[in-house]
Amino acid sequence: MKNVLAFKPLPADQLDRIRALHRVTVADPKVAPDAFYAALPEAHGLIGASTPIDAALLAKAPKLEVVSSVSVGVDNYDQAELRRRGILLCHTPGVLDETVADTIFGLLIATSRRFVELSNLVREGKWQNIGEDLFGDDVHGKTLGLIGFGRIGQAIARRAALGFGMRVLYHARRPVDLAAAAPDLQGKATHTPLEQLLPQSDFVVAMLPLSDATRGMVDAKFLAAMKRGAIFINGGRGPTVSEPDLLAALDSGHLRAAGLDVFTKEPLPFDSPLRTHPRVTPLPHIGSATHETRHAMAELATTNLLQALAGERPTAVFDTSAA
Numbered sequence: 001m002k003n004v005l006a007f008k009p010l011p012a013d014q015l016d017r018i019r020a021l022h023r024v025t026v027a028d029p030k031v032a033p034d035a036f037y038a039a040l041p042e043a044h045g046l047i048g049a050s051t052p053i054d055a056a057l058l059a060k061a062p063k064l065e066v067v068s069s070v071s072v073g074v075d076n077y078d079q080a081e082l083r084r085r086g087i088l089l090c091h092t093p094g095v096l097d098e099t100v101a102d103t104i105f106g107l108l109i110a111t112s113r114r115f116v117e118l119s120n121l122v123r124e125g126k127w128q129n130i131g132e133d134l135f136g137d138d139v140h141g142k143t144l145g146l147i148g149f150g151r152i153g154q155a156i157a158r159r160a161a162l163g164f165g166m167r168v169l170y171h172a173r174r175p176v177d178l179a180a181a182a183p184d185l186q187g188k189a190t191h192t193p194l195e196q197l198l199p200q201s202d203f204v205v206a207m208l209p210l211s212d213a214t215r216g217m218v219d220a221k222f223l224a225a226m227k228r229g230a231i232f233i234n235g236g237r238g239p240t241v242s243e244p245d246l247l248a249a250l251d252s253g254h255l256r257a258a259g260l261d262v263f264t265k266e267p268l269p270f271d272s273p274l275r276t277h278p279r280v281t282p283l284p285h286i287g288s289a290t291h292e293t294r295h296a297m298a299e300l301a302t303t304n305l306l307q308a309l310a311g312e313r314p315t316a317v318f319d320t321s322a323a
């Protein structure tokens with residue numbers, strides 16, 4: 001029997017799976033720091049999400065064998081320190097792709113058809129004539145530029161190309177072998193250099209992990225290269241975008257709108273201009289937040305944790321060797 005510290009609540013059935021084999025403490029360091037730090041020195045496994053795990057915290061956990069994240073993104077964890085200490089890092093790729101792609105498509109439609117702004121007219125009793133000044137733009141038939149074309153990017157491309165008849169261009173670290181990875185997208189998504197993708201796209205969707213290479217990638221130069229009147233959506237990680245540069249591009253009228261599920265600082269600070277900007281549709285990082293998908297993520301994270309504690313290779317280990 002080993003010691004597991006759940007730093008976020010888990011569904012009861014997944015906690016039961018762990019409790020059947022190990023001792024479990026549930027303590028979120030932001031809510032119950034005393035209980036969390038009391039359990040940390042004896043913990044063999046950590047499971048949870050959205051809490052930074054840095055070198056100082058890891059130094060207090062000498063017995064740790066595995067950190068199992070209930071997320072696919074692992075930028076919250078000090079990967080180099082985990083590798084140095086020989087601690088496995090596990091995550092939840094794949095099980096959330098379709099749900100996150102649904103959310104991103106929702107943002108595409110909401111921004112282009114001005115759902116929030118026009119819904120507010122109804123709520124405020126201001127619905128009168130819907131004239132040209134309140135029309136939106138079509139989504140179907142337009143060009144989508146995807147920045148990041150991994151599991152989720154491909155699920156977005158599928159909706160765009162197969163469901164909405166869109167032309168799909170993508171930029172990634174390297175071209176994807178569609179015949180092997182996504183045969184249904186063959187001939188329907190084209191690897192395109194960024195400098196050609198940006199001026200051609202009516203919508204640009206960033207679906208990038210946060211790394212040294214992607215931090216601040218969407219800056220003034222990137223935004224200026226976008227087509228005038230285009231819409232920008234961020235579903236990856238907030239710090240991949242310079243928020244001041246995005247606001248400037250919106251205020252100058254170069255971009256028509258932005259849909260944002262992620263922000264540099266979360267929860268979004270009350271004084272952020274992005275919170276109330278009339279042409280920004282902000283969401284509170286809910287890409288994967290459905291009952292079904294969050295349960296599937298917790299289930300995979302639990303499986304990863306139990307496998308690691310049993311000395312088996314977990315289903316989804318994140319490769320920290322590049323850190």
Ligand SMILES: NC(=O)c1ccc[n+]([C@@H]2O[C@H](COP(=O)([O-])OP(=O)(O)OC[C@H]3O[C@@H](n4cnc5c(N)ncnc54)[C@H](O)[C@@H]3O)[C@@H](O)[C@H]2O)c1
Nearest residue numbers: 073148149150151152153172173208209213235236287288
């Ligand atoms: N909003 C949400 O709730 C939510 C949900 C899930 C994932 N995410 C974020 O989305 C990210 C992507 O998830 P995924 O499962 O599709 O990952 P993935 O690893 O399958 O795909 C990542 C893609 O980004 C590309 N990429 C990485 N670095 C790049 C660079 N420097 N330049 C250009 N392209 C680069 C890769 O080539 C790949 O195409 C996650 O890491 C996470 O941060 C957000």
Ligand SMILES: O=C(O)[C@H](O)CO
Nearest residue numbers: 049070071072073288
């Ligand atoms: O990376 C992820 O899985 C999402 O952003 C949820 O945290």
